[in-house]
Amino acid sequence: MPVFRVRQQEALVLKSFDFGDRIFPCLEIIKELDRVPPKSRKNAKESASLKKPKLFEDVYLTLIQSINARKVFVDLPIHLKEYRGMKKETFAFLRTVVALRAKRTEYMMKLIPLESKVIPVISTYHERTGERGSITLQEKDLRPHFKTLAFRTFLESFSNDIVQIEKVVQSNDFIIMDWADIELDINDGDQQDIIDRLKTIKCTIVIHRNPIAKGITNVGLIHDNRIIEIDNSLLEKYQDFGGDCFSDYAGIKKDDIGAGGTISPGFIYYDAVENSFYGYKGTKKDLAEFELTIVPDVISSNASQRMHNHRLDYLGLKNLGWSIITNISNNTESGKSPAKFKRIGIEHYLHCIRTRISNGDFN
Numbered sequence: 118m119p120v121f122r123v124r125q126q127e128a129l130v131l132k133s134f135d136f137g138d139r140i141f142p143c144l145e146i147i148k149e150l151d152r153v154p155p156k157s158r159k160n161a162k163e164s165a166s167l168k169k170p171k172l173f174e175d176v177y178l179t180l181i182q183s184i185n186a187r188k189v190f191v192d193l194p195i196h197l198k199e200y201r202g203m204k205k206e207t208f209a210f211l212r213t214v215v216a217l218r219a220k221r222t223e224y225m226m227k228l229i230p231l232e233s234k235v236i237p238v239i240s241t242y243h244e245r246t247g248e249r250g251s252i253t254l255q256e257k258d259l260r261p262h263f264k265t266l267a268f269r270t271f272l273e274s275f276s277n278d279i280v281q282i283e284k285v286v287q288s289n290d291f292i293i294m295d296w297a298d299i300e301l302d303i304n305d306g307d308q309q310d311i312i313d314r315l316k317t318i319k320c321t322i323v324i325h326r327n328p329i330a331k332g333i334t335n336v337g338l339i340h341d342n343r344i345i346e347i348d349n350s351l352l353e354k355y356q357d358f359g360g361d362c363f364s365d366y367a368g369i370k371k372d373d374i375g376a377g378g379t380i381s382p383g384f385i386y387y388d389a390v391e392n393s394f395y396g397y398k399g400t401k402k403d404l405a406e407f408e409l410t411i412v413p414d415v416i417s418s419n420a421s422q423r424m425h426n427h428r429l430d431y432l433g434l435k436n437l438g439w440s441i442i443t444n445i446s447n448n449t450e451s452g453k454s455p456a457k458f459k460r461i462g463i464e465h466y467l468h469c470i471r472t473r474i475s476n477g478d479f480n
Contacts, residue, residue, distance in 0.1 A: 118364035119143070119364070120143045120325070121366075122371075126460035127367075132180070132183050134185070136185055136467075137185075140186065141189065144180075147194065150176050189234055189235055191228060192269065194240075195221070196271065207374050226259075236265045237267065239259070239269065241281075243277060252268065252278060270282065270293070275311055286318060291320060291321045294358070300348070301350075312359045324362070328365055329369065329371070333346055333347065335381040335382065341414055344395065349392050353392070369462045383399070384411050388424065391420070407452040436465060438468065441464070
């Protein structure tokens with residue numbers, strides 16, 4: 118279950134990637150529309166079209182319909198809190214829609230036309246508003262309209278959440294155990310208690326973790342070196358934690374949805390053979406460094422050589438991320454875009470995971 122916050126480049130991945138039958142993407146919808154229309158236009162025809170702005174359902178039903186996946190999780194993330202410096206459209210959406218249980222449910226209902234494909238994600242409001250029974254209330258409202266539901270729970274709220282979840286969960290539902298940035302330790306007593314409880318529930322369990330911590334920055338990368346702080350071992354041990362499948366942010370750092378920062382060319386590159394990540398960064402704060410330094414060194418890296426030489430087709434023609442890197446190297450496509458490298462990272466990671474799935478690695 119790769120998680121997307123549906124930023125522009127992520128939306129491109131969602132429309133281009135073939136997820137197949139065994140990868141179900143999760144959309145963490147964090148704003149009303151995918152892109153906010155400009156305040157003014159010189160072109161009269163375009164100005165007239167702005168009189169009828171797109172609605173939430175126009176944007177996201179169209180996007181979900183275009184995703185080549187059997188199922189799509191949809192979460193309006195209750196756990197995501199507003200903060201100063203957050204993009205204003207996200208701040209407004211979280212404050213006026215997500216923070217209000219009835220309003221959030223109303224927005225989920227807008228996706229009913231795709232009820233056979235959409236899996237709504239339910240989380241507790243207790244940590245946010247103090248409301249009791251919010252999980253069962255949401256389940257009651259949504260169950261008549263969607264074939265499958267998902268319940269997302271966290272370490273801090275698990276003991277209370279699971280009591281409600283067990284009352285209403287059905288065999289075709291999902292429970293998403295979100296460990297956030299926590300280091301998974303089978304010998305930790307609190308974690309083992311959760312694992313034991315999950316194993317008693319007869320539905321599909323998804324284990325989510327963010328392997329790329331918030332503290333990892335482009336500035337801090339050591340060029341062409343493995344990032345030892347990134348632990349992607351969830352792929353090997355999700356079953357030990359009671360899971361039937363695993364989840365992350367699709368090979369990139371979780372988007373903190375801030376208002377932006379300074380230019381710092383950098384790229385985190387997945388090595389599918391080692392199941393590790395390598396860092397690349399420019400020698401100066403110039404977007405040209407993506408083309409002049411990062412791309413050539415990624416192509417000539419030991420990580421790329423390992424994947425080229427592996428029996429699985431990690432860097433073949435079906436890997437759109439690698440194809441974009443090759444195009445940049447050949448000067449047939451511009452590489453002066455941090456956002457584009459975000460897409461490259463996602464496309465490459467997902468292709469590698471899909472390749473391992475096809476190989477039976479997770480059977």
